Amino acid sequence: MSTGILLLLCFAAGTSLTVLIGHFLLPLLIRLKVGQSIRAEGPQKHLSKSGTPTMGGLIFIAAMLIIFVWRCRGEAYQWMWLFSFLAFGLIGFLDDFIKVVRLHNKGLSGKQKLVGQFAAAVLLLVANQLCYARGTAIYLPSSLFQGAPVALFDLGWFYYPLMAVFMVGMVNAVNLTDGLDGLAAGVTIPASIGFMICGLLLGGAMGKDVAVLAAALAGCCLGFLFYNHYPAKLFMGDTGSMALGGALAGFTLISRLELLFIGFGLVYLIEACSVMLQVASFQLTGKRIFLMSPLHHHFELKGWRETKVTAVFCLASACFVFITLLLGVL
Numbered sequence: 001m002s003t004g005i006l007l008l009l010c011f012a013a014g015t016s017l018t019v020l021i022g023h024f025l026l027p028l029l030i031r032l033k034v035g036q037s038i039r040a041e042g043p044q045k046h047l048s049k050s051g052t053p054t055m056g057g058l059i060f061i062a063a064m065l066i067i068f069v070w071r072c073r074g075e076a077y078q079w080m081w082l083f084s085f086l087a088f089g090l091i092g093f094l095d096d097f098i099k100v101v102r103l104h105n106k107g108l109s110g111k112q113k114l115v116g117q118f119a120a121a122v123l124l125l126v127a128n129q130l131c132y133a134r135g136t137a138i139y140l141p142s143s144l145f146q147g148a149p150v151a152l153f154d155l156g157w158f159y160y161p162l163m164a165v166f167m168v169g170m171v172n173a174v175n176l177t178d179g180l181d182g183l184a185a186g187v188t189i190p191a192s193i194g195f196m197i198c199g200l201l202l203g204g205a206m207g208k209d210v211a212v213l214a215a216a217l218a219g220c221c222l223g224f225l226f227y228n229h230y231p232a233k234l235f236m237g238d239t240g241s242m243a244l245g246g247a248l249a250g251f252t253l254i255s256r257l258e259l260l261f262i263g264f265g266l267v268y269l270i271e272a273c274s275v276m277l278q279v280a281s282f283q284l285t286g287k288r289i290f291l292m293s294p295l296h297h298h299f300e301l302k303g304w305r306e307t308k309v310t311a312v313f314c315l316a317s318a319c320f321v322f323i324t325l326l327l328g329v330l
Helices: 003-031 044-049 058-072 076-102 110-134 141-145 156-177 181-202 203-226 236-253 258-264 268-284 297-299 306-329
Strands: 138-139 151-154
Touching: 003 044, 003 058, 003 141, 003 203, 003 268, 058 076, 058 203, 058 236, 076 110, 076 203, 076 236, 138 141, 138 258, 141 181, 141 236, 141 306, 156 181, 156 236, 156 258, 181 236, 181 258, 181 306, 203 236, 236 258, 258 268, 258 306, 268 297, 268 306, 297 306
Parallel strands: none
Antiparallel strands: 138 151
8 A cells, every 4th residue: 555545544534533433422422511611711702602512632532542553563652652642631631521520610720730741741751762762962854854864953961851841832832722613623734734744754664654643633633623613513622632732742752853843833832922921911011912812812802703713823824834844844
């Protein structure tokens, strides 16, 4: 089977499995009354979404597990990616579960989430070093595609805390992006396709495995949009958004494409930075930069329809991925 056909098959499998599993799981979530609690301080029109079934990330997590079992060859880096995907997803699940039980939008405390996320990141970094003696250098992406890694700079032991912060930051940035119907899944499709292309450029068994998993993840996100497009019948919850962040962080770690992930995840980073700037501005000056953060809420309050915000952000994600690929291959 050619690589192109395999990738199309994985993408189609991710889409169809997610839709199929959702067909059975959505009624169960409704029956169990696993509804989303909406933040009172958020946009007022979002209050009408209260009670919409959440924890929908379980749908594409299950779909990815099926595809992983199908394609797994027992390589260490495959298990590392799966751990990243599931570990961060589990933290999100615990957060969602507590919210559902308490019937409130407060789940795990920020400290509890950070402790769990940093623990997962440290385990991944240790495993990556033990399995591959990865070293502490940041590589020029184009040199990796050519099979002759060129280190831009070596961070020494500072690489480990920096990467831990980077991974946890990106997972939480994906989580912050999950604020509108279809937004997180829609933005993640181009990012996943970017990693799929990088996998093909890397070549070898590892590159092909990254491409396969990334194609499947893009398909799962597309399948999830069947339930999550506006008006959403189902939310992915922190279960899904943190799992997506973990999946993308896992791709970055095993492929050594940290610099490209900044470009692929630029929409996530902008969303996270909007929150940090808003908080810093209010604490220092008592004034807000945006009408509301994360940034997608600012545009909502400016009068943009929710569907327009989602479409523009998804298009921006696709453009950032395209530009990053062009710069990274040169």
